[in-house]
Amino acid sequence: MESGSSFKDGHGGNVWRLARESGNSWQTVLDFSANINPLGFPAGLKETILNYLPTITHYPDPECQALREKLAQLHRIGLENIIVGNGSTELLHLLPRALKLQQGLIIEPAFSEYEKGLRYNGTRPHFLELSEADGFQLDLAEFEEKLNGMEIVFLANPSNPTGQVWERSVLEDLLLLCYHNGAFLLVDEAFIDFLDQPERVSLTPLLNQWDNLLVLRSFTKFYAIPGLRLGYLVGNRRIIRRMRERQEPWSVNLLAQVVGQELLVDQDDFIQRSRILIKEERAFLAAELGRLDSIKIYPSQANFLLLRLTQNDLNATTLAQELVQRKLLIRDCSNFRGLNNFYFRIAVRTRPENEVLIAALKEILT
C-alpha cells in the first residue's frame, strides 16, 4: 500500500479491502481489527461442510427448525421464542422494521449497527454516552431519565468496544426500569462465550421471567465463522413471531444451519481451550503494552482491548495507517460515539501474532 493512502473502514475485519488496495494476498494480513477467536473454527466443521455440500442443490429450511430445536433445548425456552438470522446483524435491522419502532436508546460507545438498524428503518435513535471519566459506568438516574418515551434499549454484554462486563444485578435493575417504562431491553451477548464464566452474567436464564427481555447471540466471534453468517435472537414470542413473518425467506443458508447445529454439541474442549488462550494472551498483551508510556489500556474481560494514545502527536487513525504498511489491521475507534481519534481496539490473538503487533507498536511508539 502506498504511504499516505487512507485505509479506513466502518467496521473491523476488512482484510479484502486491505489486500485489494495493497496488492497483497489477504492471507498475509494479520487482523487485530475484528474480534474473532484466534483458534479458528472447531476442527469438525470442515467435514460437516463437505458432507453437506451436495445438499446446497436444495433451498435451506426457511424455518431453521432443527437449529431452533437445539437452541430451545439449550436455553430452555420454546421454539416460538427463537429467530435465527444471517448473522446477528440481520436481526438488528429486522427488529425495528418488523416492530415499526419509533424511538430507541443506545448505550454508547457501541456496535454501530444498532444505530444503523434503527435509523435505516425509520426509528429515531437516542444515545446515552458513557464517559471515560466515569470509567464507562452507567448512572441509573440518568438512564431512567433517558428512558422516557423509548420503546427499546440496546446494550452489549460484554460491551464492545470497552470489553467491560455488566453484572446481572445491574441488568436486572435496567430490566425493571425498562419494564415500568414499557420498553424492551436488548442485550447483545455476541462476545459472551469468551468470558471465563458466561453463565454468571448471561441473561438467557431470565428469558422466561421477563417479557421485555431480548437476548442477541452470534456464532461469528467465538466459533470463528464470520464468513458463514449465523446469529439468533431469543425472547418474547410475540416479537419473535412478527420478526419471523417479516424476515426474508431463506436468509440463513443451509451450511450455516448445519454448522450451527454441530456447534451446539460437544464443544467443551474447544470452549475451554479458547477461554484459557484468551485469558492468558489478554494479560500478556496488557502487560507488554502497559510498558509503553504513550498508551492507556482499559480493563477488559473480553477477547479484545480498548486502548487510548495519550500523547497528542499521534492519533489512532495515523497509527492504524502506519500499521497497515506492516500488514497489521487494528480498529481505529474514532467513529464510535463517545470516543475520539485517540482510541483504538485490538483483538486478542495467539502468542506469535500478539508478539508481532507488540513489536510493531513498540517501534512506532517509542
Ligand SMILES: Cc1ncc(COP(=O)(O)O)c(C=O)c1O
Ligand atoms: C457487539 C456486536 N454485536 C453483533 C455483531 C454482529 O455480528 P454478526 O452479524 O457477525 O453475528 C458484532 C460484530 O462486530 C458486534 O461487535
